[in-house]
Amino acid sequence: MTSSDPDSFTALSDPTRRRILEHLAQTAHMPASDIAAQFTLSKPAISQHLKILKAAQLVSVEVRGQQRIYRLNQAGFDDMSEWITRTRRHWAQALDNLETLLTETPDDDR
Amino acid sequence: MTSSDPDSFTALSDPTRRRILEHLAQTAHMPASDIAAQFTLSKPAISQHLKILKAAQLVSVEVRGQQRIYRLNQAGFDDMSEWITRTRRHWAQALDNLETLLTETPDDDR
DNA sequence: GTAATAATTAACCATCTACTTAATTAAGTC
DNA sequence: GACTTAATTAAGTAGATGGTTAATTATTAC
Numbered sequence: 001m002t003s004s005d006p007d008s009f010t011a012l013s014d015p016t017r018r019r020i021l022e023h024l025a026q027t028a029h030m031p032a033s034d035i036a037a038q039f040t041l042s043k044p045a046i047s048q049h050l051k052i053l054k055a056a057q058l059v060s061v062e063v064r065g066q067q068r069i070y071r072l073n074q075a076g077f078d079d080m081s082e083w084i085t086r087t088r089r090h091w092a093q094a095l096d097n098l099e100t101l102l103t104e105t106p107d108d109d110r
Numbered sequence: 111m112t113s114s115d116p117d118s119f120t121a122l123s124d125p126t127r128r129r130i131l132e133h134l135a136q137t138a139h140m141p142a143s144d145i146a147a148q149f150t151l152s153k154p155a156i157s158q159h160l161k162i163l164k165a166a167q168l169v170s171v172e173v174r175g176q177q178r179i180y181r182l183n184q185a186g187f188d189d190m191s192e193w194i195t196r197t198r199r200h201w202a203q204a205l206d207n208l209e210t211l212l213t214e215t216p217d218d219d220r
Numbered sequence: 221g222t223a224a225t226a227a228t229t230a231a232c233c234a235t236c237t238a239c240t241t242a243a244t245t246a247a248g249t250c
Numbered sequence: 251g252a253c254t255t256a257a258t259t260a261a262g263t264a265g266a267t268g269g270t271t272a273a274t275t276a277t278t279a280c
Contacts, residue, residue: 005125013123015115025200028208032257045239047258066247066256072201077194084187090135091182098138142227155269157228176226176277
């Protein structure tokens with residue numbers, strides 16, 4: 001995964017995973033059991049979701065005895081923001097180029 | 111779909127659809143046939159992807175005779191940016207609250 | 221009107237995804 | 251050590267997804 005193709009969109013495509021991130025955003029850090037308690041899903045289901053979020057660098061995990069404490073991680077959010085910002089910038093440039101063309105050589109393209 | 115739960119993450123979870131948006135970002139607007147020509151996929155495959163992108167408000171389409179001219183659409187990008195920004199803001203607040211707690215009542219939470 | 225073209229929709233299917241229960245691993249308590 | 255608990259991994263599966271070809275719709279050209 002490079003920052004030109006974020007895995008984080010894929011991670012965020014699932015509503016449960018978005019909810020997990022929102023819960024984590026509200027509480028700074030949270031053990032896996034507390035995260036699971038917010039949902040009616042099985043614990044293995046939550047564990048699988050957390051695994052995907054970790055791989056996408058949207059969360060990080062600290063091992064404390066029996067507990068796994070999860071936190072949000074900047075990198076995954078940065079990747080997405082960059083992709084959105086870059087795409088928007090290219091779009092703005094393309095519109096600029098189009099406008100330049102339109103002012104230089106008026107034709108019936110529009 | 112409300113802006114609290116963007117469909118656009120789901121739309122962007124597929125690499126082909128991300129590529130489509132990147133192409134559109136480079137060229138301001140593009141007929142469906144030209145979009146399809148950028149890929150080795152079948153035209154119906156591209157059509158299906160465009161349908162999903164339209165539903166997620168990431169593209170808009172203008173009918174011109176036989177042609178369908180596609181453009182990027184702000185709304186889908188705005189939805190995603192808002193979700194990311196909001197989640198980050200809640201996170202920052204949660205960290206602030208934690209820091210306030212830590213400075214008021216030092217305990218062994220850390 | 222016929223024929224060609226652009227594009228979508230329909231139907232199909234191999235593969236993937238998000239869930240489940242079962243099994244396993246690791247840590248804590250007595 | 252036995253038992254409990256937190257959490258993950260393994261195995262299984264119903265439903266979804268992203269591709270295909272076939273069929274259809276709409277527009278254009280003659």
